[in-house]
Amino acid sequence: MSTFYFIAFLSIFFSILVISAKNPVHSILYLILTFFTFTIQYILMNAQFLAIVNFIVYMGAILVLFLYTLMLINLNKESEPVKPFMVKIAAVFGGGILAVALISSLKSLGVSDPVVLKNPELGLVKNLGKVLFNEFLLPFEVSSVLLLSAMVGAVLLATKDPKEPKATI
Amino acid sequence: MESLSNKKKQLVIKPPNFWERAYLPAIVHGLSITMSHFFKKPVTIQYPDEKREFSENYRGLHSLKRDENGAERCTACGLCALSCPAEAITMIAAERQKGEEHLYREEKYAAVYEINMLRCIFCGLCEEACPKEAIYLDGDIVQSDYLRKDFIYGKDKLVEPPLNQ
Amino acid sequence: MELADIAIKFGLIIIIFLISLVVAMYSTYAERKIAAFFQDRVGPNRAGPFGILQPLADGAKMFMKEEIIPTNATPFLFIVGPSLAILTACIGSAVIPWGQNLVVGGRTIPLQVTDINVGILYIFGVVSLGVYGVMIGGWASNNKYSLLGAIRAASQNISYEISMGLSIIALLMVTGTLSLGEIAQQQHGWHWNVLYQPVGFLLFMICAFAETNRTPFDLPECETELVGGYHTEYSSMKLGFYLFAEYINMFISSAVMATLYWGGYNYPGMDWVTAHTGPAIGPLIGTAVFFAKIFLFIFFFMWVRWTIPRFRYDQLMDLGWKILIPLAIANIVVTGIVITFFS
Amino acid sequence: MESLTHTIQAVPLNHYILLSAIIFSIGVMGVLLRRNAIVIFMSVELMLNSANLLLTAFSVYRGDAAGQVFVFFIMALAAAEVAVGLAIIVMIYRNTNSIDINVLNRLKW
Numbered sequence: 001m002s003t004f005y006f007i008a009f010l011s012i013f014f015s016i017l018v019i020s021a022k023n024p025v026h027s028i029l030y031l032i033l034t035f036f037t038f039t040i041q042y043i044l045m046n047a048q049f050l051a052i053v054n055f056i057v058y059m060g061a062i063l064v065l066f067l068y069t070l071m072l073i074n075l076n077k078e079s080e081p082v083k084p085f086m087v088k089i090a091a092v093f094g095g096g097i098l099a100v101a102l103i104s105s106l107k108s109l110g111v112s113d114p115v116v117l118k119n120p121e122l123g124l125v126k127n128l129g130k131v132l133f134n135e136f137l138l139p140f141e142v143s144s145v146l147l148l149s150a151m152v153g154a155v156l157l158a159t160k161d162p163k164e165p166k167a168t169i
Numbered sequence: 170m171e172s173l174s175n176k177k178k179q180l181v182i183k184p185p186n187f188w189e190r191a192y193l194p195a196i197v198h199g200l201s202i203t204m205s206h207f208f209k210k211p212v213t214i215q216y217p218d219e220k221r222e223f224s225e226n227y228r229g230l231h232s233l234k235r236d237e238n239g240a241e242r243c244t245a246c247g248l249c250a251l252s253c254p255a256e257a258i259t260m261i262a263a264e265r266q267k268g269e270e271h272l273y274r275e276e277k278y279a280a281v282y283e284i285n286m287l288r289c290i291f292c293g294l295c296e297e298a299c300p301k302e303a304i305y306l307d308g309d310i311v312q313s314d315y316l317r318k319d320f321i322y323g324k325d326k327l328v329e330p331p332l333n334q
Numbered sequence: 335m336e337l338a339d340i341a342i343k344f345g346l347i348i349i350i351f352l353i354s355l356v357v358a359m360y361s362t363y364a365e366r367k368i369a370a371f372f373q374d375r376v377g378p379n380r381a382g383p384f385g386i387l388q389p390l391a392d393g394a395k396m397f398m399k400e401e402i403i404p405t406n407a408t409p410f411l412f413i414v415g416p417s418l419a420i421l422t423a424c425i426g427s428a429v430i431p432w433g434q435n436l437v438v439g440g441r442t443i444p445l446q447v448t449d450i451n452v453g454i455l456y457i458f459g460v461v462s463l464g465v466y467g468v469m470i471g472g473w474a475s476n477n478k479y480s481l482l483g484a485i486r487a488a489s490q491n492i493s494y495e496i497s498m499g500l501s502i503i504a505l506l507m508v509t510g511t512l513s514l515g516e517i518a519q520q521q522h523g524w525h526w527n528v529l530y531q532p533v534g535f536l537l538f539m540i541c542a543f544a545e546t547n548r549t550p551f552d553l554p555e556c557e558t559e560l561v562g563g564y565h566t567e568y569s570s571m572k573l574g575f576y577l578f579a580e581y582i583n584m585f586i587s588s589a590v591m592a593t594l595y596w597g598g599y600n601y602p603g604m605d606w607v608t609a610h611t612g613p614a615i616g617p618l619i620g621t622a623v624f625f626a627k628i629f630l631f632i633f634f635f636m637w638v639r640w641t642i643p644r645f646r647y648d649q650l651m652d653l654g655w656k657i658l659i660p661l662a663i664a665n666i667v668v669t670g671i672v673i674t675f676f677s
Numbered sequence: 678m679e680s681l682t683h684t685i686q687a688v689p690l691n692h693y694i695l696l697s698a699i700i701f702s703i704g705v706m707g708v709l710l711r712r713n714a715i716v717i718f719m720s721v722e723l724m725l726n727s728a729n730l731l732l733t734a735f736s737v738y739r740g741d742a743a744g745q746v747f748v749f750f751i752m753a754l755a756a757a758e759v760a761v762g763l764a765i766i767v768m769i770y771r772n773t774n775s776i777d778i779n780v781l782n783r784l785k786w
Contacts, residue, residue: 004688008696015700015723019707024716025473029411031719032466038726045737050745052455054729057752060462061492062722062759067469068488069763070715071481073770088710095706102698112690115738122742123733125452125512131742132749143753150757157764196642203372203641212374 047123230308242303249295257288415471416575433621437613453514472564483563487554498541500662518598588631693734
C-alpha cells in the first residue's frame with residue numbers, strides 16, 4: 001500500500017523536474033525516470049503486458065528517439081531564451097488552477113472503493129490478446145494503418161528536398 | 170592506343186546474380202578461410218625465450234677478438250674508425266708497458282675503444298678494413314636501453330671474454 | 335514463500351551473476367586468444383600457464399589507472415553512463431532458463447530466477463534500454479566523437495530492434511508462448527526451433543550482432559573512424575565497465591539465442607541420460623550442454639569478428655531497413671501460411 | 678509476482694485519479710512554461726501517460742480488459758505522433774536553425 005504512495009511521490013517529483021530542468025537532455029532523462037515509475041505502477045496493478053510494452057515502446061523507442069533528435073540538433077544551453085517572468089507566473093498559475101479544479105472536484109466525490117485486482121489474469125498477454133483480437137480487431141488494424149502512414153509521413157518530412165541541396169543540419 | 174606488350178586483358182565485370190548478392194556464400198567462404206587459419210601453426214616465435222637462427226652473414230653486435238694466446242688483437246691503427254661511414258667508432262691508443270705482453274699482442278693497443286650503437290649502421294666496413302682481424306660483427310642484436318649514453322659501448326662490452334675461463 | 339525458498343532464489347541469483355561475470359571476464363581472454371589463433375599468432379601467454387590469469391591482470395590494470403573526468407563533461411551523467419550499461423547488461427539473465435528443475439533432497443529447485451510469462455518481451459525491453467548507457471555516456475563526455483558514437487548507437491539499435499522483434503514474432507507463432515521456460519521445454523529432444531525457423535534464426539542472430547555492437551556492426555565505437563566512439567573520454571574502471579558490458583551482453587544474447595532457437599538445455603537422448611543419472615545430476619548435464627551451446631555462440635561471435643569487415647554506415651542502415659525488415663515480414667507471412675494450412 | 682500484487686491492492690481509486698490529475702497538470706504547466714519545442718512535446722507525452730495510468734487503474738478497478746487495450750492503442754498513437762512530430766521539429770530546425778516556438782508565431786514564409 002505504501003509502495004503506491006512512494007512511487008506516486010517519485011512520479012510527481014520527477015515530472016516536476018522534467019519541466020523545470022534547464023538542459024533539455026536532462027529533462028529527457030528525468031522523463032525516462034518518470035516513465036519508469038509508471039512501469040512500476042503497472043506492475044503493481046499486475047498489468048504485466050502493459051508494463052513491458054511501456055518499457056519497450058516508451059522508454060526503449062520513443063524516448064531514445066527524443067534523445068536522438070536532441071543530440072542530432074545539438075542545442076547549446078543558452079539557445080532557449082527564458083520567457084518573461086510574468087508569463088511564467090501566468091503559466092504556473094494556469095496549470096495550478098487546472099490542478100486545483102481537478103482535485104477539488106475530486107474531493108467532492110468522497111472516498112471511493114479501493115482498487116482491488118478481482119481477476120489476477122486481467123493484464124496478462126493471453127487475456128489481453130483475446131480482447132484485442134476479438135472486440136478490438138478493427139481498431140487494431142486501423143492503428144497499424146496509422147503507424148504505417150506515420151512512418152511514411154516521417155520519412156517524407158525528414159528527407160531533404162533533392163532540389164535544394166543546400167539544406168544543412 | 171594499342172598496348173605494346175599485348176598482355177592487357179579486358180576485364181568484364183558481370184553484375185552479381187541473386188545468389189551472389191545474398192552474400193551468404195561469400196560469408197561462409199570467408200568464415201571457412203579464417204577457420205582454416207585457426208588450426209594452423211602459429212608463425213610467430215616466443216622471442217626472448219626462443220630465438221630465430223641468424224643467417225651466416227648476419228651482422229650483429231661487434232666484438233673485439235683475441236688471438237690464440239688470449240691477447241687482444243687490436244693495435245689501435247684507426248682504420249676501422251676511418252672506414253666507418255657513420256663515424257661511430259672512436260679510440261685512444263696507448264703504448265704497451267712491460268709485463269703486459271700477455272694482454273696485448275703488439276706494442277700499441279687501444280686504451281679506449283668506443284662504438285656508439287645508435288650511430289652504427291652495421292655495414293661491416295670496419296670488419297673489412299681491419300688489417301689484424303680484430304673486429305667482427307658476429308654478435309647478437311643490440312640490447313635496448315633507457316639512456317643515450319648507455320648505447321656507447323666501451324671495451325668492457327666489446328672485447329671477447331678471455332679464452333681459458 | 336518459505337525462507338528456504340528465498341535463500342535458494344537468492345543463491346541462484348548470486349551464482350548466475352558470478353557466472354556471467356566470470357564468463358565475461360574470460361571472454362576477454364578468449365577473444366584475444368582466439369583472435370591470435372585466427373591470425374596465426376600465439377596470444378597472451380605470460381600471466382600464468384597459457385596466460386590464464388590475463389583477465390585478472392587486465393582487471394588490476396583497469397583499477398590502477400588514473401580516473402579522468404573531462405573538465406567540460408557532465409560529471410554525474412558521465413558516471414551514470416557506464417553504470418547503466420553494465421546494469422542493463424546484467425539484469426537480462428533473470429529470465430533465462432539455465433536448466434530443468436533440480437531435485438535435491440526432496441526439494442525442487444528451478445534453475446531459472448523467474449519465469450514471468452512475458453519473458454521474451456522482458457529481454458527485449460532490457461536490450462532496448464541498453465542503448466541508454468551508451469547514449470548518456472557519449473553525450474556526457476562532451477566530445478564530438480563520443481556524441482557521434484552515441485548517435486550511431488541509438489539509430490543502429492532502434493533500426494535493428496524492429497527486425498529483431500519481427501523475427502521473434504515468427505518464432506512466437508510457432509511456440510505459442512512468451513515464456514522462455516516453456517519455450518525451452520517445448521524443444522525437448524530434437525524439436526529445436528532452428529529447424530522450424532532457420533530464417534528467423536538468421537535474422538535474430540544478425541540483429542543480436544547489431545544490438546551487442548559486435549564487429550560487423552561495431553560502428554558506435556569504431557576506432558578507425560571515431561577514435562573510440564562513445565567511450566573515447568573514458569578511462570580506468572569506467573572504460574572497463576563499458577568493455578565488460580559488451581561481453582556480458584554477448585553472453586546473454588548467446589544464451590537467448592541458444593534458448594530460443596537451439597533447444598536451450600535440451601539434447602538428444604536426454605530422457606535416457608536423466609533416467610540413468612537421477613534427478614540431481616541429470617539437469618546439471620543439461621545445464622552443461624546449455625553452456626556448451628552458449629560458448630559455441632560466443633566463439634561464433636569472435637569468429638565473425640575476425641572474418642567480416644565493418645559495414646559502412648549507409649550499408650548498415652540499408653541492411654537493416656531494406657533487407658532485414660522485409661525478410662522478417664516475409665518470414666512471418668510464410669510461417670502463418672504454413673501454420674494455417676499444414677497443421 | 679502474484680504474491681507481490683496481492684499485498685498492495687488497497688489504494689482507493691481516488692488516489693489514482695489524484696495522481697493522474699497532478700501529473701496531467703504538471704504536463705500542462707510544462708507546455709505553458711517552456712519554449713523548447715522538444716520539451717513541450719515531452720510534456721504532451723507526460724499528459725498522455727497520466728491518462729494511460731488512469732485507464733489502467735480503471736480497467737483493474739472494473740475488472741475489464743478493455744481499458745488496458747485502450748492504453749495499448751494510445752501507445753501506438755503516441756509512437757506515431759512522436760515519429761511525425763519529431764520529423765516536423767527536425768524540419769523546423771533545418772529551416773529556422775532554432776526550435777524555439779516563439780519563432781514560429783508567424784506560420785508563413
